[in-house]
Amino acid sequence: MTEFLRLAEDIAREAGDMLLAKRPTMSEEIETKSSPTDVVTALDKASEELIRERILAARPGDRILGEEGGEEPGDSDVRWVVDPIDGTVNFLYGLPDWAVSIAVEVNGKVVAGVVNLPARGEVYTAALGEGAWLGAERLRCNTGVPLAQALVATGFGYGVSRRAVQGQVVAAVLPRVRDIRRGGSCAIDLCSLAAGRVDAYYERGINPWDYGAAGLVATESGARLEGLHGRPVSPEFALCAAPGLFEELHELLAAQNPERDA
Numbered sequence: 001m002t003e004f005l006r007l008a009e010d011i012a013r014e015a016g017d018m019l020l021a022k023r024p025t026m027s028e029e030i031e032t033k034s035s036p037t038d039v040v041t042a043l044d045k046a047s048e049e050l051i052r053e054r055i056l057a058a059r060p061g062d063r064i065l066g067e068e069g070g071e072e073p074g075d076s077d078v079r080w081v082v083d084p085i086d087g088t089v090n091f092l093y094g095l096p097d098w099a100v101s102i103a104v105e106v107n108g109k110v111v112a113g114v115v116n117l118p119a120r121g122e123v124y125t126a127a128l129g130e131g132a133w134l135g136a137e138r139l140r141c142n143t144g145v146p147l148a149q150a151l152v153a154t155g156f157g158y159g160v161s162r163r164a165v166q167g168q169v170v171a172a173v174l175p176r177v178r179d180i181r182r183g184g185s186c187a188i189d190l191c192s193l194a195a196g197r198v199d200a201y202y203e204r205g206i207n208p209w210d211y212g213a214a215g216l217v218a219t220e221s222g223a224r225l226e227g228l229h230g231r232p233v234s235p236e237f238a239l240c241a242a243p244g245l246f247e248e249l250h251e252l253l254a255a256q257n258p259e260r261d262a
């Protein structure tokens with residue numbers, strides 16, 4: 001596990017340094033993916049290429065799933081799950097909340113995760129059963145927060161019909177909580193939860209590369225990360241909070257039937 005974590009951290013730092021040095025301007029040519037606002041820059045691709053090269057140089061044969069390049073086949077029990085830039089829109093606009101995220105799965109279970117926020121100089125790490133860390137600081141999520149006092153992070157998908165429902169759901173949540181935060185990076189939302197900077201997070205439509213590494217950071221900080229109705233976290237739905245708040249927010253969200261698109 002230590003070897004996985006060290007390698008993932010070295011690679012996430014190298015990719016982060018490269019991205020920080022070459023940060024784009026809005027005039028850069030960008031492509032779009034699932035919708036006109038779902039962007040991918042040349043640097044998303046360059047970051048993922050660098051990460052893939054470094055992983056395969058150190059561990060040839062391991063499988064890799066990356067946001068931009070899809071799944072690299074292999075026969076290893078080990079799979080690396082990579083988001084070369086989570087928070088691409090922030091990256092493009094010069095906002096600081098974007099991250100390089102690398103998780104290591106063994107037999108389908110995440111055992112190590114690194115989330116590097118180059119523009120903030122923060123690196124979050126976690127190893128299964130061994131805790132979550134921001135640099136040298138051990139992380140523990142906030143506990144004992146009632147729903148009415150909770151600062152809740154969330155995010156919205158790129159598709160119009162999904163957003164229409166997400167707008168209805170957040171309208172039902174907002175009057176019941178302290179406030180809502182929309183930071184623009186799922187990975188950073190989950191790390192912020194681990195660091196006690198928000199109390200809860202939910203979102204429909206995030207992918208394993210968004211929540212792989214940061215999900216382990218959150219759960220190792222003491223939080224629960226699941227889908228609705230006891231299902232595992234998945235692109236269908238993700239809800240994360242300390243036990244207690246988790247159940248309260250679950251009740252509120254489940255009543256909204258949020259796993260649907262308009």
Ligand code: IPD
Pocket residue numbers: 067083085086087088089154155156157158183184185186187203205206210
């Ligand atoms: C997105 C971010 C955002 C979330 C979206 C994700 P990307 O990832 O994590 O916070 O709301 O659902 O797709 O596109 O920046 O890699």
